[in-house]
Amino acid sequence: MNSITRKNSIRLAASVGWRALGYGLGAAGIVFFLAEAWQLIAGQPTLRIALGSGSIAALATALGVVPMLVTRAPGRRIHDTLLGFGAGVMLAATSFSLIIPSLQSAQEQGHGSWGASLITGAGILLGAGCLMLLERKLPHEHFFGGAGTENPQRIRRLWLFVFAIVMHNIPEGLAIGVSAAGTDAARATALATGIAIQDVPEGLVVALALSSVGMGKWKSAFLGAASGLVEPLASVLGAAALMYSQPLLPWGLAFAAGAMLFVVSHEVIPESHRQGHEQFATTGLLVGFVLMMMLDTALA
The missing domain is CATH 1.10.287 (Helix Hairpins)
Structure with a gap:
Protein backbone atom coordinates (compact mmCIF):
# COMPACT_ATOMS: atom_id res chain seq x y z
CA MET A 1 0.00 0.00 0.00
CA GLN A 44 6.60 52.66 -36.88
CA PRO A 45 4.70 55.88 -36.00
CA THR A 46 1.53 54.63 -37.69
CA LEU A 47 1.51 51.46 -35.61
CA ARG A 48 2.16 53.47 -32.44
CA ILE A 49 -0.84 55.69 -33.22
CA ALA A 50 -2.99 52.62 -33.91
CA LEU A 51 -1.88 50.97 -30.67
CA GLY A 52 -2.47 54.14 -28.65
CA SER A 53 -5.90 54.76 -30.12
CA GLY A 54 -6.92 51.15 -29.65
CA SER A 55 -5.65 51.20 -26.07
CA ILE A 56 -7.71 54.32 -25.30
CA ALA A 57 -10.79 52.51 -26.63
CA ALA A 58 -9.96 49.50 -24.43
CA LEU A 59 -9.52 51.78 -21.41
CA ALA A 60 -12.90 53.39 -22.14
CA THR A 61 -14.49 49.93 -22.17
CA ALA A 62 -12.95 49.20 -18.77
CA LEU A 63 -14.13 52.56 -17.44
CA GLY A 64 -17.69 51.67 -18.38
CA VAL A 65 -17.95 48.81 -15.86
CA VAL A 66 -17.25 51.05 -12.86
CA PRO A 67 -20.91 52.06 -12.29
CA MET A 68 -21.83 48.39 -12.00
CA LEU A 69 -19.43 48.01 -9.06
CA VAL A 70 -20.26 51.18 -7.15
CA THR A 71 -23.98 51.72 -7.83
CA ARG A 72 -27.09 49.75 -8.52
CA ALA A 73 -27.38 48.37 -12.04
CA PRO A 74 -29.38 50.68 -14.35
CA GLY A 75 -32.85 49.66 -15.44
CA ARG A 76 -33.68 48.07 -18.75
CA ARG A 77 -34.84 51.38 -20.21
CA ILE A 78 -31.44 53.01 -19.61
CA HIS A 79 -29.77 49.84 -20.85
CA ASP A 80 -31.63 50.04 -24.17
CA THR A 81 -30.99 53.78 -24.45
CA LEU A 82 -27.25 53.13 -24.08
CA LEU A 83 -27.44 50.44 -26.73
CA GLY A 84 -29.14 52.90 -29.07
CA PHE A 85 -26.50 55.53 -28.32
CA GLY A 86 -23.72 53.09 -29.18
CA ALA A 87 -25.50 52.13 -32.40
CA GLY A 88 -25.78 55.80 -33.38
CA VAL A 89 -22.08 56.44 -32.79
CA MET A 90 -21.13 53.37 -34.81
CA LEU A 91 -23.45 54.33 -37.70
CA ALA A 92 -22.04 57.86 -37.87
CA ALA A 93 -18.46 56.58 -37.61
CA THR A 94 -19.20 54.13 -40.41
CA SER A 95 -20.62 56.87 -42.63
CA PHE A 96 -18.31 59.83 -42.01
CA SER A 97 -15.03 58.23 -40.91
CA LEU A 98 -14.96 55.06 -43.03
CA ILE A 99 -17.24 55.10 -46.09
CA ILE A 100 -16.58 58.71 -47.18
CA PRO A 101 -12.78 58.37 -46.74
CA SER A 102 -12.94 55.07 -48.65
CA LEU A 103 -14.60 56.80 -51.60
CA GLN A 104 -12.11 59.67 -51.45
CA SER A 105 -9.13 57.31 -51.24
CA ALA A 106 -10.32 55.30 -54.23
CA GLN A 107 -10.77 58.47 -56.29
CA GLU A 108 -7.30 59.70 -55.28
CA GLN A 109 -5.89 56.42 -56.60
CA GLY A 110 -7.28 57.24 -60.04
CA HIS A 111 -10.65 55.53 -59.97
CA GLY A 112 -13.64 57.44 -61.30
CA SER A 113 -16.87 57.99 -59.44
CA TRP A 114 -18.33 54.65 -60.55
CA GLY A 115 -15.11 52.78 -59.87
CA ALA A 116 -14.74 54.29 -56.41
CA SER A 117 -18.33 53.50 -55.52
CA LEU A 118 -17.96 49.92 -56.75
CA ILE A 119 -14.79 49.39 -54.71
CA THR A 120 -16.36 50.84 -51.57
CA GLY A 121 -19.60 48.92 -52.08
CA ALA A 122 -17.75 45.66 -52.64
CA GLY A 123 -15.62 46.29 -49.54
CA ILE A 124 -18.71 46.94 -47.41
CA LEU A 125 -20.35 43.71 -48.60
CA LEU A 126 -17.10 41.80 -48.07
CA GLY A 127 -16.73 43.05 -44.48
CA ALA A 128 -20.33 42.27 -43.60
CA GLY A 129 -20.15 38.93 -45.40
CA CYS A 130 -17.06 37.84 -43.48
CA LEU A 131 -18.71 38.55 -40.13
CA MET A 132 -21.90 36.88 -41.31
CA LEU A 133 -19.88 33.79 -42.23
CA LEU A 134 -18.11 33.77 -38.86
CA GLU A 135 -21.45 34.21 -37.12
CA ARG A 136 -22.88 31.20 -38.95
CA LYS A 137 -19.87 28.87 -38.82
CA LEU A 138 -18.39 29.52 -35.36
CA PRO A 139 -20.45 28.42 -32.36
CA HIS A 140 -21.31 31.28 -30.03
CA GLU A 141 -24.13 32.90 -28.10
CA HIS A 142 -25.50 36.20 -29.33
CA PHE A 143 -23.63 39.14 -27.84
CA PHE A 144 -26.61 40.82 -26.17
CA GLY A 145 -29.32 38.16 -26.21
CA GLY A 146 -29.81 36.09 -23.05
CA ALA A 147 -27.77 32.91 -23.05
CA GLY A 148 -29.79 31.22 -20.34
CA THR A 149 -28.56 29.81 -17.07
CA GLU A 150 -29.23 26.06 -17.40
CA ASN A 151 -26.69 24.38 -15.12
CA PRO A 152 -25.51 21.54 -17.44
CA GLN A 153 -24.60 23.98 -20.21
CA ARG A 154 -23.89 27.12 -18.20
CA ILE A 155 -20.08 27.11 -18.43
CA ARG A 156 -20.09 26.38 -22.17
CA ARG A 157 -22.67 29.09 -22.77
CA LEU A 158 -20.69 31.65 -20.82
CA TRP A 159 -17.50 30.97 -22.78
CA LEU A 160 -19.38 31.12 -26.06
CA PHE A 161 -20.84 34.40 -24.86
CA VAL A 162 -17.35 35.77 -24.12
CA PHE A 163 -16.26 34.70 -27.61
CA ALA A 164 -19.20 36.61 -29.09
CA ILE A 165 -18.07 39.73 -27.21
CA VAL A 166 -14.58 39.41 -28.66
CA MET A 167 -15.97 38.97 -32.17
CA HIS A 168 -18.15 42.05 -31.63
CA ASN A 169 -15.15 44.25 -30.72
CA ILE A 170 -12.91 43.22 -33.62
CA PRO A 171 -14.60 45.52 -36.20
CA GLU A 172 -14.13 48.53 -33.91
CA GLY A 173 -10.42 47.79 -33.54
CA LEU A 174 -10.03 47.24 -37.28
CA ALA A 175 -11.82 50.53 -37.96
CA ILE A 176 -9.39 52.39 -35.68
CA GLY A 177 -6.38 50.71 -37.29
CA VAL A 178 -7.32 51.23 -40.93
CA SER A 179 -8.25 54.83 -40.19
CA ALA A 180 -4.86 55.39 -38.53
CA ALA A 181 -3.17 54.02 -41.65
CA GLY A 182 -5.01 56.55 -43.82
CA THR A 183 -3.83 60.01 -44.75
CA ASP A 184 -6.33 62.08 -42.74
CA ALA A 185 -5.08 62.22 -39.14
CA ALA A 186 -7.96 64.45 -37.99
CA ARG A 187 -10.58 62.03 -39.28
CA ALA A 188 -8.74 59.12 -37.67
CA THR A 189 -8.75 61.03 -34.36
CA ALA A 190 -12.47 61.69 -34.68
CA LEU A 191 -13.16 58.00 -35.32
CA ALA A 192 -11.03 56.84 -32.39
CA THR A 193 -12.68 59.43 -30.10
CA GLY A 194 -16.16 58.41 -31.18
CA ILE A 195 -15.49 54.71 -30.67
CA ALA A 196 -13.97 55.41 -27.24
CA ILE A 197 -17.09 57.38 -26.24
CA GLN A 198 -19.26 54.53 -27.48
CA ASP A 199 -17.13 51.97 -25.62
CA VAL A 200 -17.87 53.51 -22.21
CA PRO A 201 -21.55 52.47 -22.16
CA GLU A 202 -20.64 49.34 -24.10
CA GLY A 203 -18.39 48.15 -21.28
CA LEU A 204 -21.30 48.49 -18.88
CA VAL A 205 -23.67 46.74 -21.27
CA VAL A 206 -21.26 43.82 -21.66
CA ALA A 207 -20.88 43.42 -17.90
CA LEU A 208 -24.65 43.59 -17.40
CA ALA A 209 -25.20 41.04 -20.16
CA LEU A 210 -22.75 38.62 -18.55
CA SER A 211 -24.36 39.17 -15.17
CA SER A 212 -27.79 38.45 -16.68
CA VAL A 213 -26.70 34.96 -17.73
CA GLY A 214 -25.66 34.00 -14.21
CA MET A 215 -22.08 35.23 -13.80
CA GLY A 216 -21.06 36.97 -10.56
CA LYS A 217 -20.83 40.75 -10.39
CA TRP A 218 -17.04 41.03 -10.05
CA LYS A 219 -16.31 38.38 -12.68
CA SER A 220 -18.79 40.05 -15.04
CA ALA A 221 -17.11 43.41 -14.48
CA PHE A 222 -13.65 41.91 -15.06
CA LEU A 223 -14.64 40.23 -18.33
CA GLY A 224 -16.55 43.33 -19.41
CA ALA A 225 -13.42 45.42 -18.86
CA ALA A 226 -11.19 42.83 -20.52
CA SER A 227 -13.47 42.56 -23.56
CA GLY A 228 -11.93 45.71 -25.00
CA LEU A 229 -8.40 44.30 -25.02
CA VAL A 230 -8.95 42.84 -28.47
CA GLU A 231 -9.32 46.35 -29.89
CA PRO A 232 -5.61 47.39 -29.64
CA LEU A 233 -4.60 44.08 -31.24
CA ALA A 234 -7.11 44.41 -34.09
CA SER A 235 -6.14 48.05 -34.50
CA VAL A 236 -2.43 47.25 -34.92
CA LEU A 237 -3.16 44.37 -37.31
CA GLY A 238 -5.45 46.55 -39.41
CA ALA A 239 -2.94 49.39 -39.57
CA ALA A 240 -0.05 47.02 -40.40
CA ALA A 241 -1.97 45.39 -43.25
CA LEU A 242 -2.73 48.73 -44.90
CA MET A 243 0.53 50.49 -44.06
CA TYR A 244 2.45 48.17 -46.39
CA SER A 245 -0.17 48.22 -49.14
CA GLN A 246 -1.73 51.63 -49.75
CA PRO A 247 -3.87 50.38 -52.69
CA LEU A 248 -5.76 48.34 -50.09
CA LEU A 249 -6.73 51.45 -48.10
CA PRO A 250 -10.18 52.05 -49.69
CA TRP A 251 -10.88 48.33 -49.41
CA GLY A 252 -9.81 48.25 -45.76
CA LEU A 253 -11.91 51.27 -44.81
CA ALA A 254 -14.96 49.83 -46.57
CA PHE A 255 -14.36 46.37 -45.05
CA ALA A 256 -14.33 47.84 -41.54
CA ALA A 257 -17.47 49.82 -42.36
CA GLY A 258 -19.27 46.69 -43.53
CA ALA A 259 -18.26 44.76 -40.42
CA MET A 260 -19.52 47.54 -38.15
CA LEU A 261 -22.79 47.81 -40.10
CA PHE A 262 -23.34 44.08 -39.64
CA VAL A 263 -22.82 44.31 -35.88
CA VAL A 264 -25.18 47.29 -35.56
CA SER A 265 -27.93 45.70 -37.67
CA HIS A 266 -27.57 42.13 -36.46
CA GLU A 267 -26.95 42.64 -32.76
CA VAL A 268 -27.27 46.13 -31.32
CA ILE A 269 -30.46 47.61 -32.80
CA PRO A 270 -32.58 44.43 -32.52
CA GLU A 271 -31.60 44.01 -28.87
CA SER A 272 -32.30 47.67 -28.05
CA HIS A 273 -35.87 47.20 -29.35
CA ARG A 274 -36.51 43.78 -27.83
CA GLN A 275 -38.00 44.98 -24.53
CA GLY A 276 -40.41 47.55 -25.96
CA HIS A 277 -38.24 50.66 -25.40
CA GLU A 278 -38.01 51.59 -29.07
CA GLN A 279 -38.49 55.33 -28.50
CA PHE A 280 -35.71 55.52 -25.90
CA ALA A 281 -33.40 53.39 -28.04
CA THR A 282 -34.11 55.51 -31.13
CA THR A 283 -33.51 58.72 -29.15
CA GLY A 284 -30.19 57.33 -27.96
CA LEU A 285 -29.31 56.38 -31.54
CA LEU A 286 -30.05 59.89 -32.82
CA VAL A 287 -28.04 61.54 -30.03
CA GLY A 288 -25.11 59.20 -30.66
CA PHE A 289 -25.23 59.77 -34.41
CA VAL A 290 -25.32 63.56 -34.06
CA LEU A 291 -22.53 63.58 -31.46
CA MET A 292 -20.25 61.49 -33.68
CA MET A 293 -21.11 63.63 -36.72
CA MET A 294 -20.18 66.78 -34.77
CA LEU A 295 -16.91 65.22 -33.60
CA ASP A 296 -15.98 64.22 -37.13
CA THR A 297 -16.83 67.68 -38.50
CA ALA A 298 -15.14 69.62 -35.70
CA LEU A 299 -11.93 67.58 -35.61
CA ALA A 300 -11.66 67.36 -39.39
Whole structure:
Protein backbone atom coordinates (compact mmCIF):
# COMPACT_ATOMS: atom_id res chain seq x y z
CA MET A 1 0.00 0.00 0.00
CA ASN A 2 2.82 2.38 0.90
CA SER A 3 4.54 1.53 -2.37
CA ILE A 4 1.39 2.34 -4.36
CA THR A 5 0.91 5.59 -2.44
CA ARG A 6 4.55 6.53 -3.07
CA LYS A 7 4.21 5.84 -6.80
CA ASN A 8 1.04 7.89 -7.01
CA SER A 9 2.77 10.76 -5.19
CA ILE A 10 5.71 10.58 -7.59
CA ARG A 11 3.37 10.60 -10.60
CA LEU A 12 1.42 13.53 -9.19
CA ALA A 13 4.61 15.49 -8.51
CA ALA A 14 5.89 14.74 -12.02
CA SER A 15 2.56 15.83 -13.53
CA VAL A 16 2.62 19.06 -11.55
CA GLY A 17 6.24 19.65 -12.54
CA TRP A 18 5.58 19.13 -16.25
CA ARG A 19 2.53 21.34 -16.05
CA ALA A 20 4.50 24.08 -14.32
CA LEU A 21 7.24 23.76 -16.95
CA GLY A 22 4.64 24.05 -19.70
CA TYR A 23 3.13 27.16 -18.12
CA GLY A 24 6.60 28.65 -17.69
CA LEU A 25 7.56 28.03 -21.32
CA GLY A 26 4.23 29.43 -22.47
CA ALA A 27 4.69 32.58 -20.36
CA ALA A 28 8.25 33.00 -21.65
CA GLY A 29 7.01 32.64 -25.24
CA ILE A 30 4.35 35.28 -24.67
CA VAL A 31 6.88 37.68 -23.14
CA PHE A 32 9.28 37.13 -26.04
CA PHE A 33 6.49 37.67 -28.59
CA LEU A 34 5.33 40.87 -26.89
CA ALA A 35 8.91 42.18 -26.73
CA GLU A 36 9.44 41.53 -30.43
CA ALA A 37 6.07 43.04 -31.30
CA TRP A 38 6.87 46.16 -29.29
CA GLN A 39 10.20 46.57 -31.10
CA LEU A 40 8.32 46.49 -34.41
CA ILE A 41 5.59 48.87 -33.25
CA ALA A 42 8.03 51.32 -31.63
CA GLY A 43 9.79 51.83 -34.96
CA GLN A 44 6.60 52.66 -36.88
CA PRO A 45 4.70 55.88 -36.00
CA THR A 46 1.53 54.63 -37.69
CA LEU A 47 1.51 51.46 -35.61
CA ARG A 48 2.16 53.47 -32.44
CA ILE A 49 -0.84 55.69 -33.22
CA ALA A 50 -2.99 52.62 -33.91
CA LEU A 51 -1.88 50.97 -30.67
CA GLY A 52 -2.47 54.14 -28.65
CA SER A 53 -5.90 54.76 -30.12
CA GLY A 54 -6.92 51.15 -29.65
CA SER A 55 -5.65 51.20 -26.07
CA ILE A 56 -7.71 54.32 -25.30
CA ALA A 57 -10.79 52.51 -26.63
CA ALA A 58 -9.96 49.50 -24.43
CA LEU A 59 -9.52 51.78 -21.41
CA ALA A 60 -12.90 53.39 -22.14
CA THR A 61 -14.49 49.93 -22.17
CA ALA A 62 -12.95 49.20 -18.77
CA LEU A 63 -14.13 52.56 -17.44
CA GLY A 64 -17.69 51.67 -18.38
CA VAL A 65 -17.95 48.81 -15.86
CA VAL A 66 -17.25 51.05 -12.86
CA PRO A 67 -20.91 52.06 -12.29
CA MET A 68 -21.83 48.39 -12.00
CA LEU A 69 -19.43 48.01 -9.06
CA VAL A 70 -20.26 51.18 -7.15
CA THR A 71 -23.98 51.72 -7.83
CA ARG A 72 -27.09 49.75 -8.52
CA ALA A 73 -27.38 48.37 -12.04
CA PRO A 74 -29.38 50.68 -14.35
CA GLY A 75 -32.85 49.66 -15.44
CA ARG A 76 -33.68 48.07 -18.75
CA ARG A 77 -34.84 51.38 -20.21
CA ILE A 78 -31.44 53.01 -19.61
CA HIS A 79 -29.77 49.84 -20.85
CA ASP A 80 -31.63 50.04 -24.17
CA THR A 81 -30.99 53.78 -24.45
CA LEU A 82 -27.25 53.13 -24.08
CA LEU A 83 -27.44 50.44 -26.73
CA GLY A 84 -29.14 52.90 -29.07
CA PHE A 85 -26.50 55.53 -28.32
CA GLY A 86 -23.72 53.09 -29.18
CA ALA A 87 -25.50 52.13 -32.40
CA GLY A 88 -25.78 55.80 -33.38
CA VAL A 89 -22.08 56.44 -32.79
CA MET A 90 -21.13 53.37 -34.81
CA LEU A 91 -23.45 54.33 -37.70
CA ALA A 92 -22.04 57.86 -37.87
CA ALA A 93 -18.46 56.58 -37.61
CA THR A 94 -19.20 54.13 -40.41
CA SER A 95 -20.62 56.87 -42.63
CA PHE A 96 -18.31 59.83 -42.01
CA SER A 97 -15.03 58.23 -40.91
CA LEU A 98 -14.96 55.06 -43.03
CA ILE A 99 -17.24 55.10 -46.09
CA ILE A 100 -16.58 58.71 -47.18
CA PRO A 101 -12.78 58.37 -46.74
CA SER A 102 -12.94 55.07 -48.65
CA LEU A 103 -14.60 56.80 -51.60
CA GLN A 104 -12.11 59.67 -51.45
CA SER A 105 -9.13 57.31 -51.24
CA ALA A 106 -10.32 55.30 -54.23
CA GLN A 107 -10.77 58.47 -56.29
CA GLU A 108 -7.30 59.70 -55.28
CA GLN A 109 -5.89 56.42 -56.60
CA GLY A 110 -7.28 57.24 -60.04
CA HIS A 111 -10.65 55.53 -59.97
CA GLY A 112 -13.64 57.44 -61.30
CA SER A 113 -16.87 57.99 -59.44
CA TRP A 114 -18.33 54.65 -60.55
CA GLY A 115 -15.11 52.78 -59.87
CA ALA A 116 -14.74 54.29 -56.41
CA SER A 117 -18.33 53.50 -55.52
CA LEU A 118 -17.96 49.92 -56.75
CA ILE A 119 -14.79 49.39 -54.71
CA THR A 120 -16.36 50.84 -51.57
CA GLY A 121 -19.60 48.92 -52.08
CA ALA A 122 -17.75 45.66 -52.64
CA GLY A 123 -15.62 46.29 -49.54
CA ILE A 124 -18.71 46.94 -47.41
CA LEU A 125 -20.35 43.71 -48.60
CA LEU A 126 -17.10 41.80 -48.07
CA GLY A 127 -16.73 43.05 -44.48
CA ALA A 128 -20.33 42.27 -43.60
CA GLY A 129 -20.15 38.93 -45.40
CA CYS A 130 -17.06 37.84 -43.48
CA LEU A 131 -18.71 38.55 -40.13
CA MET A 132 -21.90 36.88 -41.31
CA LEU A 133 -19.88 33.79 -42.23
CA LEU A 134 -18.11 33.77 -38.86
CA GLU A 135 -21.45 34.21 -37.12
CA ARG A 136 -22.88 31.20 -38.95
CA LYS A 137 -19.87 28.87 -38.82
CA LEU A 138 -18.39 29.52 -35.36
CA PRO A 139 -20.45 28.42 -32.36
CA HIS A 140 -21.31 31.28 -30.03
CA GLU A 141 -24.13 32.90 -28.10
CA HIS A 142 -25.50 36.20 -29.33
CA PHE A 143 -23.63 39.14 -27.84
CA PHE A 144 -26.61 40.82 -26.17
CA GLY A 145 -29.32 38.16 -26.21
CA GLY A 146 -29.81 36.09 -23.05
CA ALA A 147 -27.77 32.91 -23.05
CA GLY A 148 -29.79 31.22 -20.34
CA THR A 149 -28.56 29.81 -17.07
CA GLU A 150 -29.23 26.06 -17.40
CA ASN A 151 -26.69 24.38 -15.12
CA PRO A 152 -25.51 21.54 -17.44
CA GLN A 153 -24.60 23.98 -20.21
CA ARG A 154 -23.89 27.12 -18.20
CA ILE A 155 -20.08 27.11 -18.43
CA ARG A 156 -20.09 26.38 -22.17
CA ARG A 157 -22.67 29.09 -22.77
CA LEU A 158 -20.69 31.65 -20.82
CA TRP A 159 -17.50 30.97 -22.78
CA LEU A 160 -19.38 31.12 -26.06
CA PHE A 161 -20.84 34.40 -24.86
CA VAL A 162 -17.35 35.77 -24.12
CA PHE A 163 -16.26 34.70 -27.61
CA ALA A 164 -19.20 36.61 -29.09
CA ILE A 165 -18.07 39.73 -27.21
CA VAL A 166 -14.58 39.41 -28.66
CA MET A 167 -15.97 38.97 -32.17
CA HIS A 168 -18.15 42.05 -31.63
CA ASN A 169 -15.15 44.25 -30.72
CA ILE A 170 -12.91 43.22 -33.62
CA PRO A 171 -14.60 45.52 -36.20
CA GLU A 172 -14.13 48.53 -33.91
CA GLY A 173 -10.42 47.79 -33.54
CA LEU A 174 -10.03 47.24 -37.28
CA ALA A 175 -11.82 50.53 -37.96
CA ILE A 176 -9.39 52.39 -35.68
CA GLY A 177 -6.38 50.71 -37.29
CA VAL A 178 -7.32 51.23 -40.93
CA SER A 179 -8.25 54.83 -40.19
CA ALA A 180 -4.86 55.39 -38.53
CA ALA A 181 -3.17 54.02 -41.65
CA GLY A 182 -5.01 56.55 -43.82
CA THR A 183 -3.83 60.01 -44.75
CA ASP A 184 -6.33 62.08 -42.74
CA ALA A 185 -5.08 62.22 -39.14
CA ALA A 186 -7.96 64.45 -37.99
CA ARG A 187 -10.58 62.03 -39.28
CA ALA A 188 -8.74 59.12 -37.67
CA THR A 189 -8.75 61.03 -34.36
CA ALA A 190 -12.47 61.69 -34.68
CA LEU A 191 -13.16 58.00 -35.32
CA ALA A 192 -11.03 56.84 -32.39
CA THR A 193 -12.68 59.43 -30.10
CA GLY A 194 -16.16 58.41 -31.18
CA ILE A 195 -15.49 54.71 -30.67
CA ALA A 196 -13.97 55.41 -27.24
CA ILE A 197 -17.09 57.38 -26.24
CA GLN A 198 -19.26 54.53 -27.48
CA ASP A 199 -17.13 51.97 -25.62
CA VAL A 200 -17.87 53.51 -22.21
CA PRO A 201 -21.55 52.47 -22.16
CA GLU A 202 -20.64 49.34 -24.10
CA GLY A 203 -18.39 48.15 -21.28
CA LEU A 204 -21.30 48.49 -18.88
CA VAL A 205 -23.67 46.74 -21.27
CA VAL A 206 -21.26 43.82 -21.66
CA ALA A 207 -20.88 43.42 -17.90
CA LEU A 208 -24.65 43.59 -17.40
CA ALA A 209 -25.20 41.04 -20.16
CA LEU A 210 -22.75 38.62 -18.55
CA SER A 211 -24.36 39.17 -15.17
CA SER A 212 -27.79 38.45 -16.68
CA VAL A 213 -26.70 34.96 -17.73
CA GLY A 214 -25.66 34.00 -14.21
CA MET A 215 -22.08 35.23 -13.80
CA GLY A 216 -21.06 36.97 -10.56
CA LYS A 217 -20.83 40.75 -10.39
CA TRP A 218 -17.04 41.03 -10.05
CA LYS A 219 -16.31 38.38 -12.68
CA SER A 220 -18.79 40.05 -15.04
CA ALA A 221 -17.11 43.41 -14.48
CA PHE A 222 -13.65 41.91 -15.06
CA LEU A 223 -14.64 40.23 -18.33
CA GLY A 224 -16.55 43.33 -19.41
CA ALA A 225 -13.42 45.42 -18.86
CA ALA A 226 -11.19 42.83 -20.52
CA SER A 227 -13.47 42.56 -23.56
CA GLY A 228 -11.93 45.71 -25.00
CA LEU A 229 -8.40 44.30 -25.02
CA VAL A 230 -8.95 42.84 -28.47
CA GLU A 231 -9.32 46.35 -29.89
CA PRO A 232 -5.61 47.39 -29.64
CA LEU A 233 -4.60 44.08 -31.24
CA ALA A 234 -7.11 44.41 -34.09
CA SER A 235 -6.14 48.05 -34.50
CA VAL A 236 -2.43 47.25 -34.92
CA LEU A 237 -3.16 44.37 -37.31
CA GLY A 238 -5.45 46.55 -39.41
CA ALA A 239 -2.94 49.39 -39.57
CA ALA A 240 -0.05 47.02 -40.40
CA ALA A 241 -1.97 45.39 -43.25
CA LEU A 242 -2.73 48.73 -44.90
CA MET A 243 0.53 50.49 -44.06
CA TYR A 244 2.45 48.17 -46.39
CA SER A 245 -0.17 48.22 -49.14
CA GLN A 246 -1.73 51.63 -49.75
CA PRO A 247 -3.87 50.38 -52.69
CA LEU A 248 -5.76 48.34 -50.09
CA LEU A 249 -6.73 51.45 -48.10
CA PRO A 250 -10.18 52.05 -49.69
CA TRP A 251 -10.88 48.33 -49.41
CA GLY A 252 -9.81 48.25 -45.76
CA LEU A 253 -11.91 51.27 -44.81
CA ALA A 254 -14.96 49.83 -46.57
CA PHE A 255 -14.36 46.37 -45.05
CA ALA A 256 -14.33 47.84 -41.54
CA ALA A 257 -17.47 49.82 -42.36
CA GLY A 258 -19.27 46.69 -43.53
CA ALA A 259 -18.26 44.76 -40.42
CA MET A 260 -19.52 47.54 -38.15
CA LEU A 261 -22.79 47.81 -40.10
CA PHE A 262 -23.34 44.08 -39.64
CA VAL A 263 -22.82 44.31 -35.88
CA VAL A 264 -25.18 47.29 -35.56
CA SER A 265 -27.93 45.70 -37.67
CA HIS A 266 -27.57 42.13 -36.46
CA GLU A 267 -26.95 42.64 -32.76
CA VAL A 268 -27.27 46.13 -31.32
CA ILE A 269 -30.46 47.61 -32.80
CA PRO A 270 -32.58 44.43 -32.52
CA GLU A 271 -31.60 44.01 -28.87
CA SER A 272 -32.30 47.67 -28.05
CA HIS A 273 -35.87 47.20 -29.35
CA ARG A 274 -36.51 43.78 -27.83
CA GLN A 275 -38.00 44.98 -24.53
CA GLY A 276 -40.41 47.55 -25.96
CA HIS A 277 -38.24 50.66 -25.40
CA GLU A 278 -38.01 51.59 -29.07
CA GLN A 279 -38.49 55.33 -28.50
CA PHE A 280 -35.71 55.52 -25.90
CA ALA A 281 -33.40 53.39 -28.04
CA THR A 282 -34.11 55.51 -31.13
CA THR A 283 -33.51 58.72 -29.15
CA GLY A 284 -30.19 57.33 -27.96
CA LEU A 285 -29.31 56.38 -31.54
CA LEU A 286 -30.05 59.89 -32.82
CA VAL A 287 -28.04 61.54 -30.03
CA GLY A 288 -25.11 59.20 -30.66
CA PHE A 289 -25.23 59.77 -34.41
CA VAL A 290 -25.32 63.56 -34.06
CA LEU A 291 -22.53 63.58 -31.46
CA MET A 292 -20.25 61.49 -33.68
CA MET A 293 -21.11 63.63 -36.72
CA MET A 294 -20.18 66.78 -34.77
CA LEU A 295 -16.91 65.22 -33.60
CA ASP A 296 -15.98 64.22 -37.13
CA THR A 297 -16.83 67.68 -38.50
CA ALA A 298 -15.14 69.62 -35.70
CA LEU A 299 -11.93 67.58 -35.61
CA ALA A 300 -11.66 67.36 -39.39
